Amino acid sequence: MNKTFFHLPPELCDPETAKFHVVPVPYEASVCFMPGTANGPDAILDVSDQIERIDEVLLNEYCNFGIATHPPVPPGDSPEEEMRRIYQTMKSLFQPGKFPIALGGEHSITPPIVRAAAEIYPDLSVLQFDAHSDLRDKYTTGGRFSHASAMRRVIEITPHLVQVGIRSFSAEELYECPTYIKNLITVPMLETESGLKSAIETILSHLTDNVYITFDIDAFDPAFAPATGTPEPGGMTWRQATTVLHEVSKAKNVIGADVVEVAPYQNGNIVTEYLAARLVAKIIAFNAK
Numbered sequence: 069m070n071k072t073f074f075h076l077p078p079e080l081c082d083p084e085t086a087k088f089h090v091v092p093v094p095y096e097a098s099v100c101f102m103p104g105t106a107n108g109p110d111a112i113l114d115v116s117d118q119i120e121r122i123d124e125v126l127l128n129e130y131c132n133f134g135i136a137t138h139p140p141v142p143p144g145d146s147p148e149e150e151m152r153r154i155y156q157t158m159k160s161l162f163q164p165g166k167f168p169i170a171l172g173g174e175h176s177i178t179p180p181i182v183r184a185a186a187e188i189y190p191d192l193s194v195l196q197f198d199a200h201s202d203l204r205d206k207y208t209t210g211g212r213f214s215h216a217s218a219m220r221r222v223i224e225i226t227p228h229l230v231q232v233g234i235r236s237f238s239a240e241e242l243y244e245c246p247t248y249i250k251n252l253i254t255v256p257m258l259e260t261e262s263g264l265k266s267a268i269e270t271i272l273s274h275l276t277d278n279v280y281i282t283f284d285i286d287a288f289d290p291a292f293a294p295a296t297g298t299p300e301p302g303g304m305t306w307r308q309a310t311t312v313l314h315e316v317s318k319a320k321n322v323i324g325a326d327v328v329e330v331a332p333y334q335n336g337n338i339v340t341e342y343l344a345a346r347l348v349a350k351i352i353a354f355n356a357k
Contacts, residue, residue, distance in 0.1 A: 071110065072137040073348065075117040086134025088167050088352050091157060093141045093326075095150055095173040099215065102297045104331030109140060109171040111332040111341040112348065119345055123353035125314070130349070130356035147213035151180040159184035162324060167355055169348060172328030174297070175202060176213050178282045179221035185324055186225050189278040192323075193228030194219075195271070195316060197287035197309060199300035201237040201252070203245045215329075218282075223248070230274045232267075232312060233258075233287040233304045258308045268315045279316060281325040281351065283309075285344055295333045295340035306343070310350050317354035325351050 072081055073090045083089065092109030099105060121131045141157050144150035154170075158181045161168035170181055175198075186192045196202075202219040206212045212221070223229050223245075231252040242249050251274065257267045286296040289303030316322065330344045 070137065070139050071113040073113055073116045073135050074119065074121070074131060076131060076135060080131055080134050081136050082134065083136040083138070086136035087165060087356070088133060088135045088169060089161050090135060090137045090348070091141065091161070091168060091170045092138075093154060093170050093173040093177045095141070095143050095177055097143075097147060097150070097174070097176070097213075099174055099297050102331055104295070105172060105174045105297055105329055106143075107332050108173060108328070108330035108341070108344070111338070112171050112327070112330060112345045113137070115338055115342045116345040116348070118342070119349050123350070126353055128353060128356055130353040133352075133356045135352065147176070151213065155180035155184050159187065162188045168324045169351065170326035171348070172326060172330070175215040175218040175282070175284055175328045177328060178218050178326055179225065181324070181326060182222050182225050182280055185280050189323055191228075191276045192226050192278050192280060193230065193274070193276040194222055194226060195275060195279055195281045196229060196231045196284075197233050197282070197304070198231065198284040199234060199236055199286040199303060200284070200298065201231060201234050201241050201245070201249065203241040203248060204238060205240070205244070220245070228274070228276050230271055232271065235302050236300050255302055255304055255308075258304065264308065264311060268312060271312065271316065272319050275316070275320055277321055279320045279322050281313070281316075281322060283325065283327045283347065284329045285327065285340060286329055288343070293340045293343050295331055295337065296329050297331045309347075313350060314354050322355050
């Protein structure tokens with residue numbers, strides 16, 4: 069039996085009537101440091117039933133919009149086959165009245181999702197929360213399909229990319245994608261009230277009307293989310309991230325999202341997967357309208 073987000077009663081997780089559609093994608097093929105992202109979706113689903121069904125900011129009962137959980141996308145025998153499977157699964161979910169949320173797995177799952185979304189929303193922009201820019205053309209693990217190349221593949225689909233929280237990138241990315249590196253929203257910009265407000269204004273000015281959100285859990289400081297493959301110090305706080313998400317959701321038409329790169333510890337420490345589940349709940353609550 070497939071696990072479900074929130075472990076909701078049948079009437080609230082019916083795929084025919086639900087607005088939100090959670091799709092586990094336990095794919096891990098190009099991680100370059102600490103493994104475990106294939107276990108992320110299951111771990112997030114396991115802890116999700118501990119989250120309250122009322123958002124503490126909006127006071128809305130967001131589960132009443134329906135949250136269907138789909139079977140996991142089975143890993144393909146090659147990166148090309150995996151990308152095809154993800155695309156085929158997700159393209160039917162980008163429809164009016166539906167909001168898909170993919171649970172990774174590594175960040176390489178994002179480009180085929182964006183490709184499916186862009187076919188429905190030609191003006192699509194992508195809002196990326198991440199520690200790393202992921203703009204390498206290819207990488208030693210995974211080549212062009214590496215998790216380190218996910219956003220390079222995305223900007224081949226849409227040039228409208230806004231990056232938030234990034235604090236690690238290579239010389240290749242700096243010189244080959246200078247516009248994106250120059251325009252990224254750094255964590256220090258978010259650390260004061262005036263800076264956070266200014267950063268949100270900049271983010272909104274660079275986004276189109278229709279927005280897809282991709283959230284690598286390592287955007288958070290490792291103090292909040294230690295269980296990830298490539299943790300980077302100096303990351304975002306919960307308040308910074310959720311404030312940006314809330315303001316974007318109010319101003320734009322957010323059409324879907326993914327949360328990726330959770331690599332659960334095997335020692336019982338569930339801080340990261342619980343934070344990821346709460347993040348998914350926030351995305352749902354902010355877009356339950």
